[in-house]
Amino acid sequence: MVLGFCQFLKDLIKDRELLFRLSINDFKAKYAGSIFGIIWAFVQPLITILVFWFVFEMGFKSVPIDNFPFILWFVPAYIPWIFFNDILMSTSNCLYEYNYLVKKVKFRVSILPIMKIVSAFFVHIFFVLFIFLIFGMYGYGINAYFFQSFYYTFALIVFCMGLSWAVSALSVFFKDMTQLISVILQIGFWITPIFWNADKMDSWIGKLLKINPIYYIIRGYRDSFLYGVPFWHRINTSIYFWMVTIILFVFGTLIFKKLRPHLADEL
Template sequence: MTAVKSIFMFILDIFGSHRLIYELAKKDVKSKYLGSYLGVLWAFVQPTVMILIFWVVFQLGFRSMPVDNFPFILWLLCGMIPWFFFNDSVISAANSIIENSYLVKKVVFRVSVLPLIKIVSSLFIHAFFIVILFLIFFVYGYMPSIYNIQVVYYLIATIFLVLGISWITSSLVVFLKDIGQIIAMVLQFGFWLTPIIWAFNIVPAKYQIYFKLNPVFYIVQGYREAFIYHTWFWKHTFLSVYFWTFTFVCLMIGILLFKKLRPHFADVL
């Protein structure tokens, strides 16, 4: 109970700085593309181009058929969009402390919000693509459904998962710079091991459990069930319990590690 209370108070304390986080997240989005001609538009152009590439390669090149009677592009978008958010959040949050070393050295600044600022920064872009996803479904003739509200649940689940991971990685990157390269490599493997551009039913039944151990599977599949399969998240009791257990462990480890290493950040930076 002590560990649970510690985590709860730590998170509650951080979310108490929501205005600061929001303002710094907006500033972060603008600063990323400062000086470029397209500015913030680059944040939307890059993922859009990647989606178009995969769509051209798999649907036009390999002649991919509709998946479960749904147009391939819709099925693909439901997997790519949550992955972009997860991938961008993890990478940017991992480097959040190093990039803001000048803030770390200020005694009064709450350093623990830095990873969350990066996550919220990525969330702005993700929210735009969720709107686009609704529009594309509408263009294809699929009306909004009550099941779509589950996107909020899976979005919250993603944020808590990334937050736990980011407190671990951002703490370690300060002392071990190679962690950043390892994270990028793990994410590359994770993309291909998660059923984002390939259908999960091609995996033999006896091996499916191993793919489900990947927490991002829960999120990607959840987006598709919210938009395509129309299944409520509580129907997957085992997966839900496993995901939140994994997320809670990440949060607990991340908070304890962050608290332990925080006093040494300024010395190393």
């Protein structure tokens, strides 16, 4: 297992230029036919944030949460969710989208889901910097804990790698996978503490909802931008998250490896 992972990293480093080129082309291709092009990748999330700001700050007059304006409490949780959502939706269809590469004998197909993750990362890094900006607009200075968010970005990427391999391969054989993922993500958005505080729930409900690994990421971003809590202070949840991530990585790798020989025939 360890040797296999090391070999994977070596192959990834070896193909880094190809991966980067494919990711850039994929990012551009999403909006190639529109007038404003790649601007749309940033406009839709910005409009959503603006709507939430207007509704909750101006309309509902939401009270501060832990002495922070609602929008500052909401945005650090919403941004990683957008990243996670984008990765799952795009990787679920990536083998269909690039079926001509899948059918090439010498092409390493496992790079395609990673390409989608890198493509989504371009947008995510912009919005992480946007969080820096919006906190500055509200008068909060940048501190060292802000940069801890990059650790949680890395953690989310690793978590999504195994998941994306499993989802992309299974989607070829289960045609409704993309629709199923869309439904799961809609439910997941509301059961993940993005709009609400899990610590305010009944103890047993809060503990149940915290089983969700994405909770670790959401709270981590808030710890970085709001509360200034170092990630090593969450040692129990960190261990749990990385155990789940490793299991998922192994699971996704095995599924992709088992289904890889049959992908071209199905496509």
